[in-house]
Amino acid sequence: MDILLYLIPIAIGLGLIGLLAFLWTLKSGQYDDLDGAPHRILYDDEDDN
DSSP: TTTTTHHHHHHHHHHHHHHHHHHHHHHHTSSSSSSSSHHHTSSSSTTTT
16 A cells, blocks of 8 residues: 555656646647648659659
8 A cells, every 4th residue: 555655646747747748749839730741641742753
C-alpha cells in the first residue's frame, strides 16, 4: 500500500506532462490544416524531375 504514495504523484505528473504537450501542439498550430495533407498526396508536384 505504500507504493501508492509513489505511483499516484507519478501518474499525475505524467498526465500533466501529456496535457502540457497537447496544449503546446494546439498553440503551435499543429491542428490548423487537417484536410491539407490528405489532399496534398493526391497531386503530383510539377517541379519534381
